[in-house]
Amino acid sequence: MSLDDTKVLVTGASRGLGRALGERLAARGASVVMMARGEPELLEAVAAIRTAGGDAHALVADVTDDPARLAGAAAAMVGPIDVVIHNASTLGPVPLRPLSDTSAADFARAIEVNLVAPFNLTRALVGAMVQRGRGLLVHISSDASVEAYPTWGAYSVSKAGLDHLARLWAAELEDTGVRALAIDPGEMNTRMHADAMPDVDRAELTAPEVVAERIVALLARGAPSEPRLSASALREATRETAEGEPSQEASA
Ligand SMILES: NC(=O)c1ccc[n+]([C@@H]2O[C@H](COP(=O)([O-])OP(=O)(O)OC[C@H]3O[C@@H](n4cnc5c(N)ncnc54)[C@H](OP(=O)(O)O)[C@@H]3O)[C@@H](O)[C@H]2O)c1
Numbered sequence: 001m002s003l004d005d006t007k008v009l010v011t012g013a014s015r016g017l018g019r020a021l022g023e024r025l026a027a028r029g030a031s032v033v034m035m036a037r038g039e040p041e042l043l044e045a046v047a048a049i050r051t052a053g054g055d056a057h058a059l060v061a062d063v064t065d066d067p068a069r070l071a072g073a074a075a076a077m078v079g080p081i082d083v084v085i086h087n088a089s090t091l092g093p094v095p096l097r098p099l100s101d102t103s104a105a106d107f108a109r110a111i112e113v114n115l116v117a118p119f120n121l122t123r124a125l126v127g128a129m130v131q132r133g134r135g136l137l138v139h140i141s142s143d144a145s146v147e148a149y150p151t152w153g154a155y156s157v158s159k160a161g162l163d164h165l166a167r168l169w170a171a172e173l174e175d176t177g178v179r180a181l182a183i184d185p186g187e188m189n190t191r192m193h194a195d196a197m198p199d200v201d202r203a204e205l206t207a208p209e210v211v212a213e214r215i216v217a218l219l220a221r222g223a224p225s226e227p228r229l230s231a232s233a234l235r236e237a238t239r240e241t242a243e244g245e246p247s248q249e250a251s252a
Contacts, residue, residue, distance in 0.1 A: 003220050004029035007078040011035045011063050011121070012088025014042040016190035017140065020212035021085055022046075026054025028216060031078040035059040035070070036088065063088045063117035071124035080128050083219070086118035086162070087140040089155070094195045096151040107154040114158035119165060126169075126178060133177035136223055138215075139166040141182040143231065152196075163228050170227040179223040185211045186231030214238040 008025050012018040013034030022034045026049045034049075036042045039060045049056035057077040061070055074081055092102070092110040099107075122137050129135025144152045145159035162182060169180035187193060189205035217238045218224065224237065 002029075003216070006030045006082045007033075007080060008083040008085065009033045009035065009059075009074045009081045009121075009125070010085045010087055011118075014038050014045050016192060017185055017188060017208040017212060018085075018087040019045045020208040021087065021215060022056055023049055023052075023054070023209070024212045024216040026056050027052070028220060030083075031055040031057075033057045033059050033074040033077050033081070035061055035063065035074075037062050063121065064112055067117075067120040067124035070121060075128075080132065081125050082129070082134065083136040083138065084121060084125055085138040085140065086121065088117070089114050089140070089158075089192070091155050091192060091196055092153065096153070096155075096196060098151055099153045102153050107157075110154035111158050111161070114155065115161045115165065118162060122169065126173070129178045130173070130176045135178035136219065137166070137169055137178070137180040138219070138223075139163070139180070139182040141166075141184045141228065143184050143186075145182075145184070167227045180227060181223055182228045183215060183218075183234060184229065184231045185215070185234070 003025060008030045010018050010022050010032060013022045014036035018034070018036070022032045022045065026032050032049070032055065034042060034046055034056055037060065042058045042060060046056045046058045059070070059073055059077070071081070090110055090113045092106045118139060126135065139162045141163050142159045144156040145163045149156065166180045166182035173180060187205050188208045188211055189202050190208055193200070193205060214234050218234065229237065
Protein backbone atom coordinates (compact mmCIF):
# COMPACT_ATOMS: atom_id res chain seq x y z
CA MET A 1 0.00 0.00 0.00
CA SER A 2 1.49 3.34 -0.99
CA LEU A 3 1.21 5.74 1.93
CA ASP A 4 1.16 8.76 -0.37
CA ASP A 5 -2.20 10.46 0.03
CA THR A 6 -3.34 7.78 2.49
CA LYS A 7 -5.56 9.09 5.28
CA VAL A 8 -4.58 7.63 8.65
CA LEU A 9 -6.15 8.00 12.09
CA VAL A 10 -3.74 7.25 14.95
CA THR A 11 -5.10 7.09 18.50
CA GLY A 12 -2.85 7.89 21.43
CA ALA A 13 -0.66 10.05 19.21
CA SER A 14 0.53 12.76 21.59
CA ARG A 15 3.64 10.85 22.73
CA GLY A 16 5.42 7.50 22.61
CA LEU A 17 4.70 5.09 19.79
CA GLY A 18 1.60 6.94 18.55
CA ARG A 19 3.45 10.21 18.06
CA ALA A 20 6.33 8.42 16.33
CA LEU A 21 3.88 6.63 14.02
CA GLY A 22 2.30 9.97 13.12
CA GLU A 23 5.73 11.41 12.31
CA ARG A 24 6.83 8.46 10.18
CA LEU A 25 3.51 8.21 8.32
CA ALA A 26 3.48 11.93 7.53
CA ALA A 27 7.10 11.75 6.37
CA ARG A 28 5.99 9.16 3.80
CA GLY A 29 3.19 11.35 2.47
CA ALA A 30 0.19 10.24 4.53
CA SER A 31 -2.31 12.72 5.96
CA VAL A 32 -2.53 11.91 9.64
CA VAL A 33 -5.23 12.63 12.21
CA MET A 34 -3.63 12.34 15.64
CA MET A 35 -5.91 11.74 18.60
CA ALA A 36 -5.24 12.02 22.35
CA ARG A 37 -6.75 13.71 25.41
CA GLY A 38 -3.90 16.01 26.46
CA GLU A 39 -4.18 19.08 24.25
CA PRO A 40 -0.79 20.81 24.77
CA GLU A 41 1.23 17.64 24.13
CA LEU A 42 -0.89 16.72 21.10
CA LEU A 43 -0.70 20.20 19.55
CA GLU A 44 3.06 20.17 20.03
CA ALA A 45 3.33 16.78 18.25
CA VAL A 46 1.19 17.99 15.34
CA ALA A 47 3.10 21.28 15.06
CA ALA A 48 6.42 19.39 14.87
CA ILE A 49 5.12 17.29 11.95
CA ARG A 50 3.83 20.36 10.13
CA THR A 51 7.14 22.14 10.63
CA ALA A 52 8.82 19.16 8.98
CA GLY A 53 6.46 19.56 5.99
CA GLY A 54 3.97 16.82 6.89
CA ASP A 55 0.17 16.91 6.94
CA ALA A 56 -1.08 16.33 10.49
CA HIS A 57 -4.23 17.29 12.38
CA ALA A 58 -5.06 17.23 16.08
CA LEU A 59 -8.21 15.55 17.36
CA VAL A 60 -8.39 16.22 21.09
CA ALA A 61 -10.59 13.45 22.43
CA ASP A 62 -10.85 10.40 24.62
CA VAL A 63 -11.05 7.16 22.63
CA THR A 64 -14.16 6.29 24.63
CA ASP A 65 -16.00 9.37 23.30
CA ASP A 66 -18.92 8.92 20.89
CA PRO A 67 -17.38 6.89 18.02
CA ALA A 68 -19.55 8.46 15.33
CA ARG A 69 -18.35 11.90 16.42
CA LEU A 70 -14.70 10.76 16.41
CA ALA A 71 -15.00 9.15 12.97
CA GLY A 72 -16.85 12.17 11.58
CA ALA A 73 -14.34 14.65 12.99
CA ALA A 74 -11.41 12.67 11.56
CA ALA A 75 -13.00 12.43 8.11
CA ALA A 76 -13.84 16.14 8.18
CA MET A 77 -10.14 16.88 8.67
CA VAL A 78 -8.60 14.71 5.92
CA GLY A 79 -11.36 12.88 4.04
CA PRO A 80 -12.36 9.21 4.29
CA ILE A 81 -10.04 7.30 6.62
CA ASP A 82 -8.06 4.50 4.91
CA VAL A 83 -6.11 3.26 7.93
CA VAL A 84 -6.89 3.36 11.63
CA ILE A 85 -4.15 2.54 14.14
CA HIS A 86 -5.63 1.62 17.51
CA ASN A 87 -2.64 2.59 19.65
CA ALA A 88 -4.07 4.45 22.69
CA SER A 89 -3.99 2.32 25.78
CA THR A 90 -4.11 2.45 29.55
CA LEU A 91 -2.40 0.22 32.09
CA GLY A 92 -4.99 1.06 34.72
CA PRO A 93 -3.74 2.27 38.10
CA VAL A 94 0.00 2.09 38.74
CA PRO A 95 1.87 0.60 40.50
CA LEU A 96 0.45 -2.47 38.80
CA ARG A 97 -1.35 -4.79 41.23
CA PRO A 98 -2.73 -8.32 41.46
CA LEU A 99 -6.24 -9.00 40.18
CA SER A 100 -7.44 -9.50 43.74
CA ASP A 101 -6.50 -5.87 44.51
CA THR A 102 -8.06 -4.48 41.31
CA SER A 103 -11.45 -2.77 41.59
CA ALA A 104 -14.21 -3.68 39.17
CA ALA A 105 -14.28 -0.06 38.01
CA ASP A 106 -10.55 -0.04 37.18
CA PHE A 107 -10.84 -3.39 35.41
CA ALA A 108 -13.80 -2.16 33.36
CA ARG A 109 -12.10 1.13 32.44
CA ALA A 110 -9.04 -0.68 31.03
CA ILE A 111 -11.26 -2.95 28.96
CA GLU A 112 -13.27 0.08 27.82
CA VAL A 113 -10.23 2.07 26.65
CA ASN A 114 -8.12 -0.77 25.27
CA LEU A 115 -10.75 -3.05 23.72
CA VAL A 116 -14.27 -1.62 23.54
CA ALA A 117 -13.14 1.75 22.16
CA PRO A 118 -11.18 0.20 19.24
CA PHE A 119 -14.19 -2.00 18.46
CA ASN A 120 -16.54 1.00 18.48
CA LEU A 121 -14.22 3.20 16.43
CA THR A 122 -13.70 0.50 13.83
CA ARG A 123 -17.46 -0.01 13.60
CA ALA A 124 -17.84 3.70 12.91
CA LEU A 125 -15.19 3.64 10.16
CA VAL A 126 -15.41 0.24 8.54
CA GLY A 127 -18.61 0.67 6.54
CA ALA A 128 -17.06 3.42 4.41
CA MET A 129 -13.90 1.32 4.00
CA VAL A 130 -15.90 -1.65 2.75
CA GLN A 131 -17.79 0.61 0.36
CA ARG A 132 -14.51 1.85 -1.10
CA GLY A 133 -13.11 -1.70 -1.16
CA ARG A 134 -9.99 -0.81 0.82
CA GLY A 135 -8.90 -0.17 4.37
CA LEU A 136 -6.62 -1.33 7.14
CA LEU A 137 -7.31 -1.81 10.85
CA VAL A 138 -4.14 -1.97 12.95
CA HIS A 139 -4.37 -2.98 16.61
CA ILE A 140 -1.31 -2.27 18.77
CA SER A 141 -1.01 -5.26 21.05
CA SER A 142 1.54 -6.45 23.61
CA ASP A 143 3.21 -9.68 24.65
CA ALA A 144 1.00 -9.36 27.75
CA SER A 145 -1.76 -10.59 25.43
CA VAL A 146 -0.18 -14.04 25.29
CA GLU A 147 1.84 -14.21 28.54
CA ALA A 148 0.16 -14.20 31.96
CA TYR A 149 2.50 -11.76 33.73
CA PRO A 150 1.34 -11.40 37.34
CA THR A 151 -0.05 -7.87 38.12
CA TRP A 152 -0.65 -6.96 34.45
CA GLY A 153 -4.33 -7.88 35.00
CA ALA A 154 -6.91 -5.90 33.06
CA TYR A 155 -4.34 -4.58 30.58
CA SER A 156 -3.31 -8.12 29.77
CA VAL A 157 -6.90 -9.32 29.38
CA SER A 158 -7.73 -6.34 27.16
CA LYS A 159 -4.77 -7.00 24.86
CA ALA A 160 -5.70 -10.69 24.56
CA GLY A 161 -9.16 -9.53 23.52
CA LEU A 162 -7.66 -7.01 21.10
CA ASP A 163 -5.63 -9.73 19.36
CA HIS A 164 -8.75 -11.78 18.88
CA LEU A 165 -10.75 -8.76 17.78
CA ALA A 166 -8.18 -8.26 15.01
CA ARG A 167 -8.43 -11.93 14.00
CA LEU A 168 -12.22 -11.73 13.86
CA TRP A 169 -12.27 -8.53 11.82
CA ALA A 170 -9.74 -10.12 9.45
CA ALA A 171 -11.91 -13.23 9.05
CA GLU A 172 -15.18 -11.37 8.62
CA LEU A 173 -13.76 -8.80 6.20
CA GLU A 174 -11.78 -11.30 4.17
CA ASP A 175 -13.45 -10.60 0.81
CA THR A 176 -13.94 -6.86 1.20
CA GLY A 177 -10.49 -5.39 0.57
CA VAL A 178 -10.31 -4.31 4.23
CA ARG A 179 -7.51 -5.95 6.24
CA ALA A 180 -7.05 -6.23 10.00
CA LEU A 181 -4.04 -7.14 12.09
CA ALA A 182 -2.55 -6.89 15.57
CA ILE A 183 1.09 -5.94 16.11
CA ASP A 184 3.11 -6.38 19.31
CA PRO A 185 5.59 -3.48 19.21
CA GLY A 186 7.89 -4.95 21.88
CA GLU A 187 9.33 -3.08 24.83
CA MET A 188 9.89 0.62 24.18
CA ASN A 189 11.24 3.57 26.12
CA THR A 190 7.94 5.40 26.73
CA ARG A 191 5.96 6.84 29.60
CA MET A 192 3.80 3.73 29.72
CA HIS A 193 6.85 1.53 30.19
CA ALA A 194 8.24 3.85 32.87
CA ASP A 195 4.89 3.77 34.68
CA ALA A 196 4.73 -0.03 34.54
CA MET A 197 8.38 -0.82 35.25
CA PRO A 198 10.09 2.20 36.82
CA ASP A 199 13.20 0.25 37.84
CA VAL A 200 14.19 -0.91 34.34
CA ASP A 201 17.32 0.57 32.75
CA ARG A 202 15.79 2.85 30.09
CA ALA A 203 18.94 2.70 27.98
CA GLU A 204 18.16 -0.97 27.32
CA LEU A 205 14.82 -0.17 25.72
CA THR A 206 14.09 0.44 22.05
CA ALA A 207 13.11 3.98 21.08
CA PRO A 208 9.49 4.21 19.86
CA GLU A 209 10.73 5.93 16.69
CA VAL A 210 12.57 2.73 15.73
CA VAL A 211 9.48 0.59 16.22
CA ALA A 212 7.32 3.13 14.37
CA GLU A 213 9.67 2.98 11.40
CA ARG A 214 9.37 -0.82 11.37
CA ILE A 215 5.57 -0.67 11.46
CA VAL A 216 5.32 2.01 8.78
CA ALA A 217 7.81 0.17 6.54
CA LEU A 218 5.69 -2.95 6.92
CA LEU A 219 2.46 -1.12 6.07
CA ALA A 220 4.09 0.55 3.07
CA ARG A 221 4.88 -2.91 1.67
CA GLY A 222 1.30 -4.10 2.24
CA ALA A 223 -0.20 -5.63 5.37
CA PRO A 224 1.12 -9.13 6.11
CA SER A 225 -1.24 -12.06 5.67
CA GLU A 226 -1.03 -13.29 9.29
CA PRO A 227 -3.40 -11.38 11.59
CA ARG A 228 -0.94 -11.09 14.53
CA LEU A 229 2.72 -10.11 14.43
CA SER A 230 4.94 -10.64 17.46
CA ALA A 231 7.68 -8.10 18.15
CA SER A 232 10.29 -10.51 16.80
CA ALA A 233 8.23 -11.20 13.66
CA LEU A 234 7.95 -7.44 13.12
CA ARG A 235 11.74 -7.05 13.51
CA GLU A 236 12.34 -9.96 11.15
CA ALA A 237 9.83 -8.73 8.56
CA THR A 238 11.54 -5.35 8.39
CA ARG A 239 15.16 -6.39 8.94
CA GLU A 240 16.43 -4.75 5.74
CA THR A 241 14.76 -1.49 6.68
CA ALA A 242 16.03 -1.82 10.24
CA GLU A 243 19.63 -1.80 9.03
CA GLY A 244 19.12 1.74 7.77
CA GLU A 245 17.20 2.87 10.83
CA PRO A 246 18.13 5.63 13.20
CA SER A 247 20.05 4.48 16.28
CA GLN A 248 18.09 3.07 19.19
CA GLU A 249 19.00 6.02 21.34
CA ALA A 250 16.33 6.40 23.99
CA SER A 251 14.10 9.39 23.37
CA ALA A 252 10.81 9.02 25.21
N1 LIG B 1 5.93 0.89 25.87
C1 LIG B 1 6.02 -0.41 25.76
O1 LIG B 1 7.03 -1.03 26.16
C2 LIG B 1 4.91 -1.21 25.12
C3 LIG B 1 5.04 -2.60 25.03
C4 LIG B 1 4.04 -3.34 24.42
C5 LIG B 1 2.93 -2.70 23.91
N2 LIG B 1 2.80 -1.34 24.01
C6 LIG B 1 1.61 -0.71 23.43
O2 LIG B 1 2.03 0.35 22.57
C7 LIG B 1 1.00 1.35 22.51
C8 LIG B 1 1.61 2.73 22.77
O3 LIG B 1 2.12 2.77 24.09
P1 LIG B 1 3.23 3.82 24.56
O4 LIG B 1 4.21 3.02 25.32
O5 LIG B 1 3.63 4.68 23.44
O6 LIG B 1 2.36 4.65 25.64
P2 LIG B 1 2.44 6.17 26.11
O7 LIG B 1 3.75 6.78 25.83
O8 LIG B 1 1.94 6.18 27.51
O9 LIG B 1 1.36 6.89 25.16
C9 LIG B 1 0.00 6.55 25.25
C10 LIG B 1 -0.79 7.48 24.36
O10 LIG B 1 -2.18 7.12 24.46
C11 LIG B 1 -2.94 8.28 24.80
N3 LIG B 1 -4.11 7.85 25.55
C12 LIG B 1 -4.15 7.13 26.70
N4 LIG B 1 -5.42 6.95 27.09
C13 LIG B 1 -6.20 7.55 26.14
C14 LIG B 1 -7.59 7.72 25.99
N5 LIG B 1 -8.45 7.25 26.89
N6 LIG B 1 -8.06 8.39 24.91
C15 LIG B 1 -7.20 8.89 24.00
N7 LIG B 1 -5.86 8.76 24.09
C16 LIG B 1 -5.37 8.11 25.17
C17 LIG B 1 -1.95 9.18 25.58
O11 LIG B 1 -2.31 10.55 25.54
P3 LIG B 1 -3.29 11.24 26.63
O12 LIG B 1 -2.92 10.65 27.97
O13 LIG B 1 -3.01 12.70 26.50
O14 LIG B 1 -4.67 10.90 26.18
C18 LIG B 1 -0.69 8.94 24.75
O15 LIG B 1 -0.71 9.75 23.59
C19 LIG B 1 -0.05 0.93 23.53
O16 LIG B 1 -1.11 0.27 22.88
C20 LIG B 1 0.70 -0.05 24.43
O17 LIG B 1 -0.17 -0.97 25.04
C21 LIG B 1 3.76 -0.59 24.61
